[in-house]
């Protein structure tokens with residue numbers, strides 16, 4: 515089948531707002547934001563877009579289901595503080611993220627700490643803070659027993675590596691051998707070995723994958739998660755207070771990708787919640803999302819420094835690049851490089867005029883933000899914006915590579 519212009523379109527372009535040819539972020543023009551920030555390159559995050567996304571989710575989720583934000587998607591402290599007023603809890607993956615979560619004002623009882631390789635000081639900090647630790651190994655469980663006492667029992671949940679995987683996930687985290695979680699078949703014996711005089715058993719956590727756009731695949735993994743936990747609960751030393759069923763909802767990055775059918779995810783979750791009320795009465799169900807909450811609310815803005823012609827091709831050379839936005843360059847988990855949605859943010863009122871590539875200032879051909887895309891005619895001084903940049907952007911990029919200035923970040 516020949517691709518049509520519809521299947522080749524970036525879905526995010528349909529959401530763009532502009533005034534006088536200028537990209538609007540949170541209702542403000544990109545040049546007004548630039549004046550306040552002082553220089554390019556910068557990331558801008560739209561606080562209203564985040565609130566709207568959370569509200570859409572709340573409307574789709576069954577009553578009583580808790581919504582957590584996974585901080586690693588975007589740990590900017592101001593954004594996390596904004597998020598603290600919107601969601602029911604945070605998931606952290608390091609002691610550094612834990613400090614951000616606590617500083618944002620989230621109650622310790624609503625913070626979960628997952629991730630392999632937790633160090634003893636990290637576990638001590640987590641126990642001292644009173645958050646729930648999602649144990650990823652027998653070693654972590656043993657350390658928590660050592661740290662625990664009758665007066666202060668560490669809150670312990672078990673992260674399970676299920677035997678199933680989230681089909682068609684961008685990044686798989688379950689199914690076979692994995693550094694994440696404890697293999698499901700080893701969990702019953704572990705549960706029987708817990709000493710509840712030294713640790714407080716809280717429940718289970720299963721995270722089967724990331725960046726999934728298929729409501730069917732997401733719902734299937736969530737329902738398999740519930741089945742698995744129903745079985746494991748038989749060996750638990752007490753009631754399952756919490757079940758974190760993961761998330762993995764993706765956003766459309768590349769041409770032809772469509773947003774997740776949130777209504778379908780919600781309908782399946784309502785059935786799952788109804789079943790859990792029977793099979794695991796009193797268990798608090800948690801869905802944890804990173805990218806889906808913040809990814810579409812973020813923009814990476816840089817400035818064109820030079821316009822070069824080389825053997826018939828146009829290169830727009832910017833002051834931004836892969837050192838700030840590794841994912842947009844295609845070097846953060848992509849197998850075949852595809853273009854993120856990229857626009858000339860200062861010329862949104864002008865028609866497409868030429869095919870050009872947007873590149874960064876680094877001395878490597880990998881430093882590519884847009885490969886042969888259709889743009890209006892643009893040159894030095896113009897602003898370029900990479901859309902869908904609110905998750906795994908700034909904090910997931912090698913800022914030190916080649917010694918250019920750090921990106922700035924602003925919440926508008």
Ligand SMILES: *Cc1c(COP(=O)(O)O)cnc(C)c1O
Nearest residue numbers: 584587628721724725803804805
């Ligand atoms: C990374 C991660 C998340 C967030 O994933 P998204 O795809 O950004 O929603 C949630 N839970 C765990 C355990 C993770 O490691």
